[in-house]
Amino acid sequence: MTTAAVENLMRAEIVRMTPYIPIKPFPVLSAELGIPIHRIVKLDANENPYGPSPLVYQALANLGNTEVPIYPDPGSTELRQKLAEKLGVEMEMVVTGAGADELIEVLFKLFFSPGDVMINCPPTFGMYTFLGQIYGVKEIVIERDANFQIDLDAVEAAVIQHRAKMVILCAPNNPDGLYLTPGTLERLLKLNTIVLLDEAYVAFTKPNLEAEFGTDNSTRLVAQHPNLVVLRTFSKWAGLAGLRVGYGAATPEVAGYMMAIKQPYNINVAAEAAARASLDDLPRLNTNVQKMLAERERMYAELAQCSSLRALPGSQANFILVEVLNQPAAHLKAELAKRGILVRYFAKKGLDNHFRISVGTPEQTNQLVAALKELA
Numbered sequence: 001m002t003t004a005a006v007e008n009l010m011r012a013e014i015v016r017m018t019p020y021i022p023i024k025p026f027p028v029l030s031a032e033l034g035i036p037i038h039r040i041v042k043l044d045a046n047e048n049p050y051g052p053s054p055l056v057y058q059a060l061a062n063l064g065n066t067e068v069p070i071y072p073d074p075g076s077t078e079l080r081q082k083l084a085e086k087l088g089v090e091m092e093m094v095v096t097g098a099g100a101d102e103l104i105e106v107l108f109k110l111f112f113s114p115g116d117v118m119i120n121c122p123p124t125f126g127m128y129t130f131l132g133q134i135y136g137v138k139e140i141v142i143e144r145d146a147n148f149q150i151d152l153d154a155v156e157a158a159v160i161q162h163r164a165k166m167v168i169l170c171a172p173n174n175p176d177g178l179y180l181t182p183g184t185l186e187r188l189l190k191l192n193t194i195v196l197l198d199e200a201y202v203a204f205t206k207p208n209l210e211a212e213f214g215t216d217n218s219t220r221l222v223a224q225h226p227n228l229v230v231l232r233t234f235s236k237w238a239g240l241a242g243l244r245v246g247y248g249a250a251t252p253e254v255a256g257y258m259m260a261i262k263q264p265y266n267i268n269v270a271a272e273a274a275a276r277a278s279l280d281d282l283p284r285l286n287t288n289v290q291k292m293l294a295e296r297e298r299m300y301a302e303l304a305q306c307s308s309l310r311a312l313p314g315s316q317a318n319f320i321l322v323e324v325l326n327q328p329a330a331h332l333k334a335e336l337a338k339r340g341i342l343v344r345y346f347a348k349k350g351l352d353n354h355f356r357i358s359v360g361t362p363e364q365t366n367q368l369v370a371a372l373k374e375l376a
C-alpha cells in the first residue's frame, strides 16, 4: 500500500486539521538557539519559575518497588480525597487527569458526537478548537471584543439557536488574563447547556490561594449547578507542569462518567505522589504564588516605561498580554529569542501584533526589560 492510500483510510477531518503548536522543552530550545539551558529566560508557557515544593522531590525519591513496578490507582483515591478536603466538596465530585488538557478531552468524549455544537470565545486557549476538530465538533465562534470581553448576549443567543451542548469559558482567559465579568457565569448556567469553566490560572486571581481552595472557590458551585464543570491544574501554582496533573469538579454523576471513560491509569505514581505532596505544602507554594503576583505588578510598571509597547491592564493570571506598537510582534519575539528570552507569539486573529509574557523571577524580568528597552 502507498502512504497516500494509508492516509486515505484516515479520518478526513484529522488529515485536514490544523495541528496544535506545543511549546518546546529546554533541550530542544537550547539546541535551536545555540544558548545553554541555564541562560534561557523561558517566559513562553506560564510555568512556575520557582518549581515545585521540595516535598515533591522527597516524595519522588521515596517511590520504590511498591509503587513504580505496579499500576497506579485508577481512582487516584488518596489524591481525590485530599483535593476534596481542600476544596470543600465531596470526593465523588472530584476528577483527576493527566493535566487539565486530558480532562478537557474527557469532557469532549463524554458530551460530543460528531456534528454537536460547542461555543468558543477566542482569542482563548487553543486546546478547545484542537480537540473540537478531533472529535468532529461544530465550533461556533463568538469573538471577544477589542477589550477581550465576552459578548454575553451573542453567546446566549448562539447557545439557544444552535442548541449548543457546551459553552467554554476560560477564566482567567489565556492569553489576556482577564476573569469573567460578574454575572456572566450565573447567566450562562441558566441555559440548557454544559458550562466548562477552565480555571487553570485561578490561583493567581486572589491572594493566599483563596480562589483555588477558599470557601468561595467555584468548585463549590457545582453542587447547585449540575451543568457546571470546573477544571484546574497543578501545572501553574504548584509547579508540576512536567508531571501532568489536572483536576476538576462536577456533579457526582458527571464526575462518575468522566472517571469511567478516562484512561484507567492516567495519573502515574510519580504524578500522584507529587500532587499529594503539593497539597501538603500549600503555605510554601502560596509564598511562590505571592512572589509571582508581586512580580506581575512590577512587570506592569516596567512595561509602562516602554512607549512602543502597550500591556493589557488587569491580568489576574501569571502572564501579561502585550501589544507591540512600532514593529511586527513576530519580529520582536524573534529578536528576543536570539537573546535567549522566550515569549509566546500567536499568529492568530485578534492577536496580531501581540505577545504574551509569563511572569518569571525578578532576575528574569530584569533581563526581559533590559532587552525590550534595547529592541522595542
Ligand SMILES: Cc1ncc(COP(=O)(O)O)c(C=O)c1O
Binding pocket: 045, 046, 098, 099, 100, 101, 102, 125, 170, 173, 174, 198, 200, 201, 232, 233, 234, 235, 241, 244, 245, 246
Ligand atoms: C487555559 C488553560 N487551560 C488548561 C491548560 C492545560 O493545563 P495542564 O498543564 O494541566 O494540561 C493550560 C495550559 O497552559 C491553559 O492555559
